[in-house]
Amino acid sequence: MSSVQALREFINERLTAAAGEIFTVFQQTVVQYEEEIRRQLTLLENIEKPQIKFHRTESPQQHIGNQKTSASLQQEEHEAPHIKEEEDIVEVTVTDGESDNSHDSVRDLTTQRLTAAAVEIFTLFQPTIVQYEEEIARQHKLLEIIWKPQIKLHRTGIKMQRRLNTQQALEMILNGAKDSHSDEDDVILQPSSDSELSDEETAPLPQKRARMGSEPTETAKDGTVWREEQVGTPLNFTSIKPYAADGEPTAxxxxxxxxxxxxxxxxxxxxxxxxxxxxxxxxxxxxxxxxxxxxxxxxxxxxxxxxxxxxxxxxxxxxxxxxxxxxxxxxxxxxxxxxxxxxxxxxxxxxxxxxERAETDKFAAISNVWGSFVTNCIASYNPGRHITIDEQLFPSKTRCSFLQYIATKPDKFGIKFWVACDLKSKYICNVLPYLGKDPSQPSGERLSESVVMRLMEPFMDKGRAVTTDNFFTSLSLARRLLSRKTTILGTVNKIRREIPQSARQTDRNEFTTQVFSTTGATLTVYAPKRKKTVYVLSSMHSMVETEDTTKRKPNTITQYNTTKCGVDVMDQMVREYSVRTxxxxxxxxxxxxxxxxxxxxxxxxxxxxxxxxxxxxxxxxxxxxxxxxxxxxxxKACKEQKLQQQPPTPSPGKRAQCQVNHRCKNNRATVRCVECYKYTCGQCKREIPWQCQVCADQADS
Structure with missing residues (x-):
C-alpha cells in the first residue's frame, strides 16, 4: 500500500469517527428536547383537552424529525466533497514535493477545510435546535396562561369588559393582541363550561416569598414558612410539659x-x-x-x-x-x-x-481516664430544667493537633471543650473535647447540632430546656430536640437561611419587637438600639409578650439573659482556684x-x-x-518506726546528732526521749524537778 492510499484511509477513518460523534451529541440533544415537548403537551392535554388546539399541519416531533433527517443528508452531502477535495489536495502536495515547507502548507490547508466543514455542520444543526427551543417556550407560555385564574390587560380610557374563553385568549396573546379587542377593553379569561378546571388546577402556584402586610406568611430561603404574629397574642403552639424538679444528686x-x-x-x-x-x-x-x-x-x-x-x-x-x-x-x-x-x-x-491507638483516636493519651470522668459526671447528678451549652477554652500552648486559637478569648490559645452545665448549681453535666473534624460525623450534619445532641443525649425525653448561643441555635436543631421532648432557647445568627427576609432589616426603631412563628418554634426580633437587632429562637414559649418598662423587652429576651450564663459562670469559678500551671x-x-x-x-x-x-x-x-x-x-508512722528501731544510746565512744533541734543547731546527743524516741541534746531536753512520792501521786491523780 502506497503512502498516499494510507493517508487517504487514515483521513477517511478520522473524519467518519468525528462525524459519528457529532451526530451522537446532536441526537441526544434532540431526544431531550422531544421529551420536554412531549411532557408539556401531555400536561396541556390534561388541563384543557377540548379548548386548546395547536394550529399545525404536523406535529413538532414529525417536523423536527424531518428536519433532522434532511440535516443528516445534507451533512453527508456536504462532508463528502470536502473529504474528497482534501484527499486530492493531499495527493498533489505529496507527489509534487514542492519545498521543505510542504508539510506546513498541508497542515494549514487541512485545518482550514475542517474548520469550514464544522461551521457548515453547526449551521445545519442550529435551526433545528432553535425550533425546539421556540416550541418549548410557546408551550411554557401557554401553561402560564392556563394556570392563572384571571388575566387582565389594563388599558386607559373607558373601561369595558369582554369575557373570552381559554382558546380565544390564547390565540389573542399568541397573535400579539393586535385585533382581538379595542383599546378600551379589560379582557378577563374564564374557562368555558366544558373545560372547568378543578380547585387544584386553578390554584395559583406557590409563591417563594409573600410580602408582609399583603400575605400572612413568608417563606425563607430554606423553604421554612413563617407567619408574623402580634406581640402578646397566644400562638398556635403546643408546648411540652416542662421538667419540674431542681437539680439533685442521684440516689x-x-x-x-x-x-x-x-x-x-x-x-x-x-x-x-x-x-x-x-x-x-x-x-x-x-x-x-x-x-x-x-x-x-x-x-x-x-x-x-x-x-x-x-x-x-x-x-x-x-x-x-x-x-x-x-x-x-x-x-x-x-x-x-x-x-x-x-x-x-x-x-x-x-x-x-x-x-497504634492514636491513629484512630487523637485523644488516646488520656481518653480512657477522661471517658471514666465524664461517665461519672453524668451518673452522679440529675440536672434541673435549664441546661446551658457553650464552649470552654482551657488555656494552654502545648503542641497538639487540636490546639485552638480564639481571638475573642482572654488567653487566645487553648484546648476547646464543649460543656453542658446545670444553670442553678453550675454542675458540669457533660463535656466533650473538640479534636477537629470528626470523620465519623454524618455528611451534611452541622457540627453545632451534633455537639448539642451528644451533650444532651443522657438528659433527653424529660422536658428539659437548653440555652445556646448563635453558634449552636438553628431551626433544624430545635425540631430535633423537640422530637425528644426537649426545648431550646438561644440567639440566632441573622445570616442563617431559615431567617425570613423581612426580619433581616437592620434599621428599626429602638425597643421594637417583631414576632414570627412556624411549626414548633417562635422567632423574636428585638431592637435594643436603632441599628442593632437581636434574634432569639424559642421552642418553649407559646406567647411572646413585652414587659411594661422603657426598653419593652420581650419575655424570650429576658429569659435568655437569665439562662445564658451557666457555662461562663462555671468557667469563672474554675479559673479562680485552678490547678493549672x-x-x-x-x-x-x-x-x-x-x-x-x-x-x-x-x-x-x-x-x-x-x-x-x-x-x-x-x-x-x-x-x-x-x-x-x-x-x-x-x-509519720514509718518515721516513728525507724526512730523506735534505733538503739537507746549511741554505740560506745560515739555520739548521735540531736534530732529535735528545738533550741540548738545540730548539737551532739547521747540520750533518747522516752516519748518520741529522738536523740535529744542538753539544750533541747526538759528537766523535771525532784518530787516525793506523795506529791507525784497527787499530781497524777
Whole structure:
C-alpha cells in the first residue's frame, strides 16, 4: 500500500469517527428536547383537552424529525466533497514535493477545510435546535396562561369588559393582541363550561416569598414558612410539659457521699487513680530506675498539693516550699523533689500501644481516664430544667493537633471543650473535647447540632430546656430536640437561611419587637438600639409578650439573659482556684482541667448531700487535707518506726546528732526521749524537778 492510499484511509477513518460523534451529541440533544415537548403537551392535554388546539399541519416531533433527517443528508452531502477535495489536495502536495515547507502548507490547508466543514455542520444543526427551543417556550407560555385564574390587560380610557374563553385568549396573546379587542377593553379569561378546571388546577402556584402586610406568611430561603404574629397574642403552639424538679444528686451518689473526699472520689475514682499509678510507674521504670515506685496514697497527696497550689498562688513552683512564701501544709505533705519527680513521669495510658491507638483516636493519651470522668459526671447528678451549652477554652500552648486559637478569648490559645452545665448549681453535666473534624460525623450534619445532641443525649425525653448561643441555635436543631421532648432557647445568627427576609432589616426603631412563628418554634426580633437587632429562637414559649418598662423587652429576651450564663459562670469559678500551671504535655493540661471540674462538682455534691453551705476555698483546703491524710499518716508512722528501731544510746565512744533541734543547731546527743524516741541534746531536753512520792501521786491523780 502506497503512502498516499494510507493517508487517504487514515483521513477517511478520522473524519467518519468525528462525524459519528457529532451526530451522537446532536441526537441526544434532540431526544431531550422531544421529551420536554412531549411532557408539556401531555400536561396541556390534561388541563384543557377540548379548548386548546395547536394550529399545525404536523406535529413538532414529525417536523423536527424531518428536519433532522434532511440535516443528516445534507451533512453527508456536504462532508463528502470536502473529504474528497482534501484527499486530492493531499495527493498533489505529496507527489509534487514542492519545498521543505510542504508539510506546513498541508497542515494549514487541512485545518482550514475542517474548520469550514464544522461551521457548515453547526449551521445545519442550529435551526433545528432553535425550533425546539421556540416550541418549548410557546408551550411554557401557554401553561402560564392556563394556570392563572384571571388575566387582565389594563388599558386607559373607558373601561369595558369582554369575557373570552381559554382558546380565544390564547390565540389573542399568541397573535400579539393586535385585533382581538379595542383599546378600551379589560379582557378577563374564564374557562368555558366544558373545560372547568378543578380547585387544584386553578390554584395559583406557590409563591417563594409573600410580602408582609399583603400575605400572612413568608417563606425563607430554606423553604421554612413563617407567619408574623402580634406581640402578646397566644400562638398556635403546643408546648411540652416542662421538667419540674431542681437539680439533685442521684440516689447512688447520696449513699456514697459522707465527706469531702468521698464526693471527690465520685469523679476521680480509685480505679482511675490506679490506672494513673500503673502507667506512671511504667514510664518511670523505662526511663529512670527499675525499682521506682509510687503508692496510691502518694498519688492522692500529689493531687492534694496541686489543689493547695491553686488556692495559694505563688510566682513559681519552688516558692511553695520556700521559707518566706512556702505553704506549711504543702511542706508537710511531700518534699519538692519528690513532687517534681512524680510530675516528670505522670502518664495516663500505655506508652507502648499509644501510637497504634492514636491513629484512630487523637485523644488516646488520656481518653480512657477522661471517658471514666465524664461517665461519672453524668451518673452522679440529675440536672434541673435549664441546661446551658457553650464552649470552654482551657488555656494552654502545648503542641497538639487540636490546639485552638480564639481571638475573642482572654488567653487566645487553648484546648476547646464543649460543656453542658446545670444553670442553678453550675454542675458540669457533660463535656466533650473538640479534636477537629470528626470523620465519623454524618455528611451534611452541622457540627453545632451534633455537639448539642451528644451533650444532651443522657438528659433527653424529660422536658428539659437548653440555652445556646448563635453558634449552636438553628431551626433544624430545635425540631430535633423537640422530637425528644426537649426545648431550646438561644440567639440566632441573622445570616442563617431559615431567617425570613423581612426580619433581616437592620434599621428599626429602638425597643421594637417583631414576632414570627412556624411549626414548633417562635422567632423574636428585638431592637435594643436603632441599628442593632437581636434574634432569639424559642421552642418553649407559646406567647411572646413585652414587659411594661422603657426598653419593652420581650419575655424570650429576658429569659435568655437569665439562662445564658451557666457555662461562663462555671468557667469563672474554675479559673479562680485552678490547678493549672505551665506544661509542655497536652495530656497533663487536660488532667489539670479534669481536676478543676471534679473539684467543682464535688463541692456541689457535698453541699447537696450534707445540707450545709461552705465556701469553695474552704472546701478545697479541707479536701486537700483529706486527700493527703493517708500519705502523711503513713509517712509519720514509718518515721516513728525507724526512730523506735534505733538503739537507746549511741554505740560506745560515739555520739548521735540531736534530732529535735528545738533550741540548738545540730548539737551532739547521747540520750533518747522516752516519748518520741529522738536523740535529744542538753539544750533541747526538759528537766523535771525532784518530787516525793506523795506529791507525784497527787499530781497524777
Amino acid at each position: 447512688k451518689a447520696r449513699k456514697s457521699i459522707g465527706s469531702r473526699l468521698q464526693s471527690f472520689l465520685c469523679f476521680i475514682t480509685l480505679d482511675m487513680l490506679r490506672t494513673i499509678q500503673e502507667w506512671t510507674i511504667q514510664h518511670a521504670r523505662q526511663t529512670e530506675q527499675v525499682d521506682w515506685f509510687m503508692a496510691l496514697p502518694e498519688l492522692m497527696a500529689f493531687i492534694a498539693i496541686m489543689i493547695l497550689r491553686g488556692v495559694t498562688k505563688v510566682p513559681s513552683l519552688c516558692d511553695s516550699w520556700s521559707a518566706n512564701l512556702g505553704n506549711p501544709r504543702i511542706i508537710a505533705i511531700m518534699p519538692r523533689n519528690r513532687f517534681q519527680d512524680i510530675m516528670r513521669h505522670l502518664r495516663f495510658d500505655d506508652m507502648f500501644t499509644r501510637s 505551665g506544661t509542655r504535655r497536652w495530656p497533663v493540661a487536660v488532667f489539670y482541667n479534669m481536676i478543676d471540674m471534679a473539684a467543682l462538682n464535688a463541692h456541689v455534691l457535698y453541699q447537696e448531700c450534707s445540707g450545709r453551705e461552705e465556701r469553695r476555698v474552704d472546701f478545697l483546703v479541707q479536701l486537700a487535707t483529706e486527700l493527703a491524710n493517708s500519705h502523711v499518716g503513713a509517712k
